[in-house]
Amino acid sequence: MKDLRIQELITRFSDTRENQQKAVFSTLFIAGNRLQTVFDNHIPEISLKQFMLLSIVRQLPEQLTFTQLGDILGCSRQNIKKLADALEKKGFITIQQSSSDARAMCICPAKKAEEYFQEEFSVYQKELKYLFEVYTEKELEQFFRLLMRLYAGIENLQRSITEEERGK
Numbered sequence: 001m002k003d004l005r006i007q008e009l010i011t012r013f014s015d016t017r018e019n020q021q022k023a024v025f026s027t028l029f030i031a032g033n034r035l036q037t038v039f040d041n042h043i044p045e046i047s048l049k050q051f052m053l054l055s056i057v058r059q060l061p062e063q064l065t066f067t068q069l070g071d072i073l074g075c076s077r078q079n080i081k082k083l084a085d086a087l088e089k090k091g092f093i094t095i096q097q098s099s100s101d102a103r104a105m106c107i108c109p110a111k112k113a114e115e116y117f118q119e120e121f122s123v124y125q126k127e128l129k130y131l132f133e134v135y136t137e138k139e140l141e142q143f144f145r146l147l148m149r150l151y152a153g154i155e156n157l158q159r160s161i162t163e164e165e166r167g168k
Contacts, residue, residue, distance in 0.1 A: 094108045
């Protein structure tokens with residue numbers, strides 16, 4: 001039944017560029033919500049958003065502030081703080097004052113984070129494989145390129161909004 005409704009929406013919104021834009025925009029939110037629900041119900045101990053923050057913090061060569069991490073993840077400093085507080089309570093990270101800016105806070109992975117990724121990362125990779133196995137290599141390459149171009153579209157939108165606000 002769910003597939004039938006999705007197929008109906010695809011057909012309904014495939015006729016014009018404007019409808020396709022609406023469908024793509026809506027799909028970004030719907031797909032994000034569906035992925036978050038699937039992973040939140042399956043990843044042990046932490047939410048998908050906490051997992052993403054922890055993944056990024058582990059991979060960075062230097063400590064970043066909450067604001068910088070928010071820029072990377074596309075959310076506010078306050079959202080990063082909320083995620084970080086939850087991760088700190090669970091023992092995955094420590095929150096420390098930035099060595100370069102006494103007013104800013106940084107996230108440092110704790111030993112538990114490394115242990116967690118050693119135990120759980122293979123499960124995460126397996127699930128990513130399931131998510132993308134419906135694509136051919138060529139489709140995945142194209143999908144990747146198009147998603148990377150989406151960032152340019154987002155920056156264009158932000159610039160346009162900023163310019164409109166200045167003009168008011």
